[in-house]
Amino acid sequence: xxxxxxxxxxxxxxxxxxxxxxxxxxQSVSSYLAWYQQKPGQAPRLLIYDxxxxxxxxxxxxxxxxxxxxxxxxxxxxxxxDFAVYYCQxxxxxxxxxxxxxxxxxxxK
Amino acid sequence: EVQLVESGGGLVKPGGSLRLSCAxxxxxxxxxxxxxxxxxxGKGLExxxxxxxxxxxxxxxxxxxxxxxxxxxxxxxxxxxxxxxLRAEDTAVYYCARLWNHGxxxxxxxxxxxxxx
Numbered sequence: 365x366x367x368x369x370x371x372x373x374x375x376x377x378x379x380x381x382x383x384x385x386x387x388x389x390x391q392s393v394s395s396y397l398a399w400y401q402q403k404p405g406q407a408p409r410l411l412i413y414d415x416x417x418x419x420x421x422x423x424x425x426x427x428x429x430x431x432x433x434x435x436x437x438x439x440x441x442x443x444x445x446d447f448a449v450y451y452c453q454x455x456x457x458x459x460x461x462x463x464x465x466x467x468x469x470x471x472x473k
Numbered sequence: 474e475v476q477l478v479e480s481g482g483g484l485v486k487p488g489g490s491l492r493l494s495c496a497x498x499x500x501x502x503x504x505x506x507x508x509x510x511x512x513x514x515g516k517g518l519e520x521x522x523x524x525x526x527x528x529x530x531x532x533x534x535x536x537x538x539x540x541x542x543x544x545x546x547x548x549x550x551x552x553x554x555x556x557x558x559l560r561a562e563d564t565a566v567y568y569c570a571r572l573w574n575h576g577x578x579x580x581x582x583x584x585x586x587x588x589x590x
Contacts, residue, residue, distance in 0.1 A: 365535075396575040397575075398575060398576030398577070400518075400576075400577075402518075406582075407568055407580035407581065407582055407583060408510075408518065408568075408570075408577075408580055409580070410573075410576050410577060410578045412576075413573070413574045413575060413576035413578070414574055414575060414576070417574070419576070419578060420578075451517065451518055453518075453520075453576065453577075455575040455576075459532075460523075460530070460532045461520065461532060461534065462508070462510075462520035462523070463520065464510075464517055464518040464519065464520065465517075466517050467517045467518075
């Protein structure tokens with residue numbers, strides 16, 4: 365089983381600042397990594413797929429990078445609506461499964 | 474509009490059963506693999522099960538294997554999750570989600586399952 369670790373657990377920043385979120389896999393997941401944003405009481409929203417591709421309608425301030433075991437989600441300049449919990453997710457071929465990281469909460473400083 | 478709507482959640486006693494449904498609209502349901510993902514109160518996301526577009530491939534998380542069964546009816550644009558032998562730790566919001574490029578790009582609003590005596 366592939367385990368995803370996210371850091372930090374909480375990131376306290378101000379609007380306009382840059383956010384850098386990390387996701388590390390216990391073994392290589394190639395580029396099969398996605399990032400989601402979730403706000404309280406809402407379903408998750410796909411931000412990034414295949415490590416670095418923005419999903420439809422996602423603003424350019426969101427970017428993803430990495431491959432293998434180390435991945436980063438960057439929000440270049442935080443907007444008020446970006447304060448939320450962010451999850452990474454991998455898809456492995458054997459065993460065929462999906463795993464989510466524990467999440468990083470980005471809150472207002 | 475692309476949409477997924479879950480239903481069938483509720484309160485059930487430990488050891489009981491429940492069947493969740495997910496109605497899809499606005500896209501060609503039969504072309505996509507689908508997933509169930511759950512979220513326990515105050516906790517993170519947990520993948521539960523996946524089914525390929527034609528039901529040829531089905532996968533489960535170890536935590537539900539042998540108790541839950543995923544299925545779909547492409548003629549009805551519907552996804553299902555039959556949950557048996559329910560435990561308190563199955564209490565969660567259950568989401569259905571469409572698989573796309575190794576991620577999940579469309580999600581329903583979820584249905585709440587509470588397992589309690």
